[in-house]
Amino acid sequence: MIKNDLFLRALKGEEVKRPPVWMMRQAGRYLPEFMAIREKYDFFTRCRTPELASEITVQPIRRYGMDAAILFSDILVIPQAMNIEVQMKPNFGPYLPNPVRDQRGVDNVIIPDVHEELDYVMQAIKATKELLNDEIPLIGFAGSPWTILCYVVQGQGSKTFDKAKEFCFTQPLAAHQLLQKITDTTIAYLKAKVASGVNAVQIFDSWGGMLSPVDYQEFSWKYINQIIEALKDDAPVISFAKGCWYALEEMSNSNASALGIDWTVTPQFARKATNNNITLQGNFDPVRLLSPPSVIKDMVKKMIDDFGKDRYIVNLGHGILPHVPLENAKVFIDAVKEY
Amino acid sequence: MIKNDLFLRALKGEEVKRPPVWMMRQAGRYLPEFMAIREKYDFFTRCRTPELASEITVQPIRRYGMDAAILFSDILVIPQAMNIEVQMKPNFGPYLPNPVRDQRGVDNVIIPDVHEELDYVMQAIKATKELLNDEIPLIGFAGSPWTILCYVVQGQGSKTFDKAKEFCFTQPLAAHQLLQKITDTTIAYLKAKVASGVNAVQIFDSWGGMLSPVDYQEFSWKYINQIIEALKDDAPVISFAKGCWYALEEMSNSNASALGIDWTVTPQFARKATNNNITLQGNFDPVRLLSPPSVIKDMVKKMIDDFGKDRYIVNLGHGILPHVPLENAKVFIDAVKEY
Numbered sequence: 118m119i120k121n122d123l124f125l126r127a128l129k130g131e132e133v134k135r136p137p138v139w140m141m142r143q144a145g146r147y148l149p150e151f152m153a154i155r156e157k158y159d160f161f162t163r164c165r166t167p168e169l170a171s172e173i174t175v176q177p178i179r180r181y182g183m184d185a186a187i188l189f190s191d192i193l194v195i196p197q198a199m200n201i202e203v204q205m206k207p208n209f210g211p212y213l214p215n216p217v218r219d220q221r222g223v224d225n226v227i228i229p230d231v232h233e234e235l236d237y238v239m240q241a242i243k244a245t246k247e248l249l250n251d252e253i254p255l256i257g258f259a260g261s262p263w264t265i266l267c268y269v270v271q272g273q274g275s276k277t278f279d280k281a282k283e284f285c286f287t288q289p290l291a292a293h294q295l296l297q298k299i300t301d302t303t304i305a306y307l308k309a310k311v312a313s314g315v316n317a318v319q320i321f322d323s324w325g326g327m328l329s330p331v332d333y334q335e336f337s338w339k340y341i342n343q344i345i346e347a348l349k350d351d352a353p354v355i356s357f358a359k360g361c362w363y364a365l366e367e368m369s370n371s372n373a374s375a376l377g378i379d380w381t382v383t384p385q386f387a388r389k390a391t392n393n394n395i396t397l398q399g400n401f402d403p404v405r406l407l408s409p410p411s412v413i414k415d416m417v418k419k420m421i422d423d424f425g426k427d428r429y430i431v432n433l434g435h436g437i438l439p440h441v442p443l444e445n446a447k448v449f450i451d452a453v454k455e456y
Numbered sequence: 457m458i459k460n461d462l463f464l465r466a467l468k469g470e471e472v473k474r475p476p477v478w479m480m481r482q483a484g485r486y487l488p489e490f491m492a493i494r495e496k497y498d499f500f501t502r503c504r505t506p507e508l509a510s511e512i513t514v515q516p517i518r519r520y521g522m523d524a525a526i527l528f529s530d531i532l533v534i535p536q537a538m539n540i541e542v543q544m545k546p547n548f549g550p551y552l553p554n555p556v557r558d559q560r561g562v563d564n565v566i567i568p569d570v571h572e573e574l575d576y577v578m579q580a581i582k583a584t585k586e587l588l589n590d591e592i593p594l595i596g597f598a599g600s601p602w603t604i605l606c607y608v609v610q611g612q613g614s615k616t617f618d619k620a621k622e623f624c625f626t627q628p629l630a631a632h633q634l635l636q637k638i639t640d641t642t643i644a645y646l647k648a649k650v651a652s653g654v655n656a657v658q659i660f661d662s663w664g665g666m667l668s669p670v671d672y673q674e675f676s677w678k679y680i681n682q683i684i685e686a687l688k689d690d691a692p693v694i695s696f697a698k699g700c701w702y703a704l705e706e707m708s709n710s711n712a713s714a715l716g717i718d719w720t721v722t723p724q725f726a727r728k729a730t731n732n733n734i735t736l737q738g739n740f741d742p743v744r745l746l747s748p749p750s751v752i753k754d755m756v757k758k759m760i761d762d763f764g765k766d767r768y769i770v771n772l773g774h775g776i777l778p779h780v781p782l783e784n785a786k787v788f789i790d791a792v793k794e795y
Contacts, residue, residue: 282746329741402621403618
């Protein structure tokens with residue numbers, strides 16, 4: 118059905134002539150065509166308007182021809198649908214004016230009907246599928262329950278998410294109730310996304326690495342794994358847990374189709390920790406995209422050599438930075454295509 | 457000479473009846489007696505006035521009786537002495553109004569006479585040694601050259617230190633010159649501290665974990681190792697590289713006397729990665745000090761069991777948080793003493 122199925126074949130572990138490539142946040146601020154839309158429409162308008170979300174999603178594909186598109190959206194549409202106010206403040210990032218800090222706060226969080234509350238996402242998927250015309254697969258995503266809890270409790274971004282951790286460590290029962298509500302909502306949300314047309318889903322555990330290995334199992338992985346188990350017959354699931362090198366082995370024994378890897382993990386360590394039994398995705402340091410083009414090209418080649426061309430999806434180790442030159446992004450993508 | 461030499465014996469790898477304990481940032485904002493001084497004197501006045509710095513250093517010892525004191529100071533006194541303006545802004549943290557971003561900026565950085573420019577630190581050490589009266593050892597510290605570069609180039613704290621990394625990746629020659637200047641200054645500074653009376657030194661590589669393993673070798677570890685080599689005959693050196701689990705093996709083969717470990721590393725991994733051949737220090741999650749006292753007590757006991765009582769220094773995995781209850785800090789220290 119999908120003409121370029123490199124990405125889906127890599128997720129199945131099939132042999133490929135070269136690894137597929139896409140970039141986290143590829144539909145983003147480094148693109149002038151994205152900035153043109155951003156100047157006219159605010160963040161949530163872009164997310165909620167299918168014509169805008171789909172157009173933004175395909176912009177990088179038109180320019181660079183990645184092997185997969187990822188729907189333009191945000192992980193915080195989930196808490197927003199759960200009756201928690203989320204603002205996106207310019208030059209600040211997410212701001213939640215009424216963070217959840219106690220049992221009463223957890224009780225006020227609802228499990229929404231995602232088909233109703235998040236219908237705009239489903240419409241955006243349908244619009245994007247039309248634009249993509251089955252040329253390449255479309256990825257849908259969600260934040261991990263722990264990462265969503267981080268924002269919902271902390272109320273904003275943080276270097277340590279200490280208030281989120283404090284909530285878990287001092288009110289574990291309330292924390293687990295909140296995590297379960299987020300998990301249930303996320304499962305329904307991702308199933309609806311697959312039904313609407315996405316070909317794979319990725320779970321972003323951006324703040325998993327704030328937790329110790331023991332606490333990670335209790336407050337994050339347990340819930341990610343529930344999502345993987347619930348989705349495994351619907352679509353391939355990629356789990357990207359930034360900073361969670363210590364959990365790679367356990368994650369590799371799950372029903373995830375692939376694991377995302379950040380740039381602090383060497384390909385050798387990642388393959389060994391996962392017993393060479395799962396597709397890996399990553400892990401170019403996003404700041405390294407500011408290196409001279411010849412350096413980027415050499416580093417991409419070495420990265421593919423080190424991971425191996427099969428069971429591997431080329432990506433960054435985190436989202437692309439806003440000030441990456443267009444030429445450098447092109448060199449990154451082309452280096453994979455020329456491999 | 458020092459009456460309680462548990463800490464120094466652990467650094468030598470000698471057998472001890474129980475591991476020594478201290479806490480990073482133990483002379484800090486969780487103490488009401490520290491806050492009383494903080495209300496009267498600004499940050500650099502506290503650093504520069506030997507009577508204040510020494511009083512602050514011994515405050516936690518009086519209250520809890522840790523097995524080592526660490527001189528109250530800041531890693532940014534080094535760039536300040538190198539002709540770089542450093543401000544400490546309330547509710548913001550360090551701010552460097554003229555960050556170094558090019559060769560000209562590097563050329564303007566001087567290698568100071570530390571005995572002159574940082575004499576106030578040496579006076580603070582002498583005053584502290586008098587207050588401590590040889591009861592316990594005194595630790596001196598410095599930031600790693602990479603971590604100092606992070607602030608000098610970025611100009612302030614950051615979640616990614618992307619400007620610092622960009623500088624290294626796009627202007628590597630200038631970056632290495634800057635790192636060498638910081639290294640030379642740090643070596644002279646730490647040697648002067650030892651001559652003034654500190655019994656051990658710790659190098660804080662707070663932002664090493666922002667780098668990939670390959671870049672860490674080039675831009676951080678190489679310079680830390682120069683410092684270790686230069687200091688090895690003067691005093692025991694502890695290297696604490698937050699987020700650098702991937703470099704533990706290499707660091708364990710250096711002449712460092714101990715390695716600091718953050719809370720994302722299990723004791724089992726740390727011992728294995730270091731081939732069980734070096735003293736380890738850490739690694740209690742600072743946010744876990746907000747857990748109920750009985751939980752803290754159990755976790756400390758388990759941590760010591762897992763690291764083993766020898767070749768081990770109990771500590772946090774990063775600095776103590778300002779809102780930790782006094783009782784919880786006491787439970788942490790006492791749990792070690794009662795082991």
